[in-house]
Amino acid sequence: MKKTIRYVASLVLVAVVAYNSVYFKKLDEVKAGTASFDAAKYAAEFWTKKLPPHTTKAIKIGQLLTLLQTDKDKAFADYSHALGIGNVKYFLVKGSGTVQTVEENQVLVKIESEREKPEVIVATEYIFGNAVRDASGEIDIDEFTNSMDFNNVSAEINKIIREKVIPPFRSKVKSGDKIDFIGAIELNKEHLSTRSIEIIPVSLKIAD
């Protein structure tokens, strides 16, 4: 009888140790983000407090395009931001223009500028990337424990744009509308192309 109790107790002990020794986790659950960091809260504060002072100072896109043609280095030095090293830089831009076409993923706009009237793309579907986060130059990467937190901020900022900026615009916009926009663009300094500039919008208004 005693032996049986001992065997049962041993089995229970082995089972408990084994159960507590092995954990199964899905690969996509193993993410390196810091649990305590609230990216959504950070993004909301950025959107309401840090970003607005910079949007009022955004360069007119026509002015930027002209400067890129005449003095590329000055354009990048004076108006672009990037957190680290590399060719990819971000600009906050503003402008007005006439909607040419409303497409599935974007709206094509002919902008009003003194010299040319180039077309730009206002993204309405693919609102991704760090353009808005970085273009203001307001965020310092040293504020974050690891880069996953920093990346989550971009995702949350883009979520705000998808939820607040795009739907009211997208539901009304049509060809021929006059619009005012503020947004962020990405340009590669080494391999510069201004043929299809894509604006990630921060503000979109259809003129009455």
Added chain:
Amino acid sequence: MAIVVSTLNNPWFVFLAERAAAKAKELGYESKVFDSQNNTSLETDHFENAISSGYDAILFNPTDADGSVINVKNATAAGVPVFCMDREINSTGAATSQILSDSYSGCVTIAKYFVETLNKKGKYVELLGLVGDNNTWNRSKGFHSVVDHYPGLKMVAQQSADFDRNKAMEVLESILQANPDIEAVFCGNDAMAMGAYQALVAAGKSDKVKVFGFDGAEDVVKSIQDGKIKATGMQFPEVMAQTAATMADQYFKGKRDFPKKMPVAVEMVKKDNVGNYAAYGKK
């Protein structure tokens, strides 16, 4: 300068180590390359050797975001500055500076192209790198931050192939048995992209399944030119290696205020711009 690299079994890291050594030499320093063989214990041995042998700085490519922290802390405590290259450790205070590819943003750009190429629908596979490396998750998360918005895109398998070409081939061969109708494979590095492509060739599906990689390795840049691989994220290992060696030089000359993290932009390479790029960001 000691140059401790996660593995020399991958040409990308060989290039990183060579460029760091070349820059150290150019700046007038002796250097030696240590291969950690993706093994954190071996990495610890290299750190102990480097510290006891009197190296003045460590240019470091870690094996594990968490496991490597202690090695960096030990070196720093011994007065040896550590400059991380390409891979991140989960500690802001331990390393003197971390020079890192912006993998997340690079994969966001690739993912946008992935969605456009697949027209927002289809089955796909994701091959992950080493699960202990932050780059694995930065890349995966950057990719999913875009792709997961499209319910028509269904990930039928997500498996690690440890950034290894042969393992990627084996893993994808196995996945293809159960999922013969996939349309794309997203790989966390170019070595795995080449392995995946080999598996698709063997299965007679290389014309139908689109492969996306990350790194900017030589064979993938050529494969993009040949239309075999759709796109990759070009990293700039030379920029990272040179920056790390230059920072070490500045440290020896008295500078102490280094940015804790220095992201290096990643650029997407695809067929229409591949002419701008050569392997590893060279032009």
